[in-house]
Amino acid sequence: MKILVCITHVPDTTSKINFTDNNTRFNTAGVQFIIGPYDDYSLARAIEIKEATPGATVTVLNVGPADTEPTIRKALSVGADDAVRINAEPTDSFFVAKQIAEHAKSIGYDLILMGRESIDYNSGVVHGIVGELLGWPSVSPVMKLDIEGTKAKLAREIEGGKEFLEVNLPFVAGCQEPIAEWKIPNMRGIMSARTKPLKVVEPVSVDSGVKLQQFELPPPKGAVKMIAADNVAELVTLLKNEAKVL
């Protein structure tokens, strides 16, 4: 069984977000990057399946420029066998999905896992588009995934409950916790990450018809004015004259 896990290279959840170049580029200065947390869960599940399935392999894939390689090696350290980096800026979801699909066609996987969404731009549609491009079923957000021969049993989160599905392989899943226990790489994994194959592939050209115009940050929260608890008159005046909500 050949499993492909697609990972994003995203800012650490505590990063301060700001933009440069007239609000068209995310400012990466001083930002620490991590594997997308949802991708991390899908990777952990893939490794569990690999460990339980003789002969199974896990390939990780990232669409990104060379500076994402430390993140890719992190995925290798967790236990993936090899990696592919498609050498392009991941400009939009269709572009990324198309790259993944083209690569998948060239190799032939039994299963493609990724996070339900990236935590930077949160589009949450790449798995769906990849499924469509390959003509495979795609399911998201998957919180439980068990392979049974040529089928898989999935549990999906839906509004107010769960949905249980059976899907034929191959398929695409957008994953989230608690699909697997989050995995910390062991020392052996870390030390072997550098020696595992990491193939760089040039992208296929795609015209996705989408072009980024600009980002906008939410306005900063205004200062808080403290009013003594017994001074209702002052509060009313302020609500009327300053906040103008009364």
Added chain:
Amino acid sequence: MSTTVETNKAIKGGEFLIRETKAQEIFIPEEFNEEQRMIMQQCKDFLAKEVWPRLDEIDSMKDPKLMPSILDKAGELGLLGTSVPAELGGFGMDFNTTMLVAEVIGAGHSVAVALSAHTGIGTLPILYYGNEEQKKKYIPKLATGEWKAAYCLTEPDSGSDANSGKTKAMPTADGKHYILNGQKMWITNGGFADIYVVFAKIENDKNLSAFIVEKSFGGITMNEEEKKMGIKGSSTRQIFFNDCKVPAENMLSERENGFKIAVNILNIGRIKLGIAALGGSKQTISIATRYANERKQFGTSIATFGAIKHKIADMVTKVFASESAHYRAGQNIDDAYNAFVAGGMDSAKARLKSLEEFAIECAILKVHGSEVLDFVVDEGVQIYGGMGFSAEGPMDRAYRDARINRIFEGTNEINRLLTIDMLLKRAMKGQLDLMTPAMAVQKELLAIPDFGASEEEGIFVKEKKALNNLKKAGLMVSGAAVQKFMMKLSEEQEILMNLADMLIEGYIAESVILRVEKLIALRGEKACGIEKEMAMIYLHYAVNKGAAAGREAINAFAQGDEQRLMLMGLKRFTKIDPYNLKDARRKVANHVIEKGEYPF
């Protein structure tokens, strides 16, 4: 006019005092590679997943299996085998990488203590002094954590005076066993260890011998867990050996070599303890900074107050400076190890030799790291105000857990004494030429002071001069004290403490200046504004502390003209250009506050 000797030879331990080290010669933490950063993250993830969510449970000691099970998890991740060579089931990492692991795990409270006792004082005596059979039998299982280890040196009547222990090992008539009898105290991991490294005297020997004792040998009983001020989740027991029968082949090294083993193993533990304390400090700074950002008084977050900024800046600066010295020494140790191995020495011996070479630095770092941690947790409590005093807030545990570090692995008093003692011994043995520079300083004292502006250009020119002068001040006061008391100097502990403080501050200040200089060379001056301010803050702190210690020492032993001359010399050697430290601290603090955590 420089009294420091020339550079460009293999660096020796203690030599920093009389040698002008160049920035490019030292290793700085910013140079850690991707793999080392992955390891750092791995250790953080381990704490975040297995330790931090269960600190109360761990400290409650309700489940005696919890701590060993956490060590098992650390073992699965490979964290217990970092110092162990691959052929014995470990990862054979260089010393500085094992320091990095110790640093990050240092934020793990009781788990940090249990883990470091197992991998350090528990495992290393066997790894470095064991014969092939002993190593093959014990090390692989210790490296995975299948067996847990403890180190039994201290006794009720034998603490700092470790060689005075009363535990006896009597050979059996057939010579095949030793029968151990005695009582050990304060034994970390005692409650669950499978293997004890026990120090005892054979018959009426003067010196200790060391033994590998398996719990299964029998004749081992223990008291209940000690009730402690801090690190409450770390098992600490009194252990009794009652006719415990140990096979003769379980003696480590040679008869009466135990004290040496104990001392050398503690020496490694010292630098590791120092760096672990800095890991704890960083975590405390991050927590305290977040609180300062959130807590509002007088309508604004307390992080906007100058008094709080002052604290945050000092906490961060001391950690940054101390860290610079730790990894600098770590690299020195690695370099010395590589040189010994290249010269044909076997690996275990080379490890020991390289650490012994830098024993002065190790003692300095133990003292400094543990005192920085105490400073940081104290200010952490203060930033938290009343919540800092609450037993339910995070500062309570940080404050209590920090305290042990000034006590174990040799108390800070013992380590301060050791730094000067070792330095003087090396000078007496001719290993370190302190005399020439000390004489030069005396001559300089009588010469007309050099008022000319420095011709040199570059970064930190004046600061390096101040640093050099601080070292000269140390040489001047130590030289005079040695001349005054000769062999009786060891009875003047108060003065020795002053001398140690001068030495410590000189080493740390030099390390932070060299680190920032190297960083500027790597990243450019513009990118290192905050680091530069920290170097300035620390240098001023060090020079002032050095001046105060020097004055106290001089006033304790010199009189009349000699006293006047030396006080004048001290003043000259601890003169430092004025600098606006308030602004410097604000810059540093603002950066930390903006990042919301220890950011370097």
